[in-house]
Amino acid sequence: MSRLAVPVSHLTLYATGDILLWVDVTLSVRDGAGNFVDFDFQVDSGTDITTFPASDAKQLGLYLQPQPVNVRHEQTGLEVRSGQIAFRIQGMDQTLYAVPCFFLGDPDTPPAPGTPRAILPRKLLQPLHLLDVLKFSTEKDPASIGAPHGEVIIEKK
């Protein structure tokens, strides 16, 4: 069985003093030539579907629909191409997983520096699409200094 414990990342928000929490997982995304390229994704059960910048997908040689679908991504307002990404999870075995994915934005135009964060295409992993093959759980050991805000555990079923 393959198992990965990912500590919850935390950062002080200097504007308020609050602590921001999130979990990143490194996915080795399979490109159009069959090679694997690493990207950090935020694990986000709140996103409707896994998302990935269309411009990065084009650079990877992934299949992209020629035209965007007739909906806009609600959170960012970006154009959407529906597809799929395949990946391995860094730190686990070599199993290849695939999830449906919205490729966001213009494939030919990466976001310009200074683009407001709210409208940037982000790399978000919707874990609910993987529940047939992976179990996601959360744990917290108050004595753990390495993971003071807990961990997300990813286990192969």
Added chain:
Amino acid sequence: MLTFPLHNAALDLKGKPPEELPHGLLTIPPEVREIVTGQLAKYPPEAHAPYEAGRLCFETVGWFFYDLAVPVVYRETPEGPDVLAVGREEVAAYNARVPHDVRPAAVKTFRGFL
């Protein structure tokens, strides 16, 4: 005792292109040191010693880069984070040169919320 909001460095760097953002060894601001010291105070010193440099470096990178919407690759050092790549292009080039599975453990990524 710190009072929020704090005026962190990123506020003065907004709008600059990645090549003009800080690179190399960043000095740990006293405010960051105070915050991290407070976070680690509940643990015995011998327990938190191995994690202190990592926390100081990560919070320092946040001090300089939070909300700038640029990813950052840096190396943890006891003196502070040594920034190796800033922005999509530099980070992509670094990732191509040094994939995650072969990079030193002290090299970390600050995703910049992208």
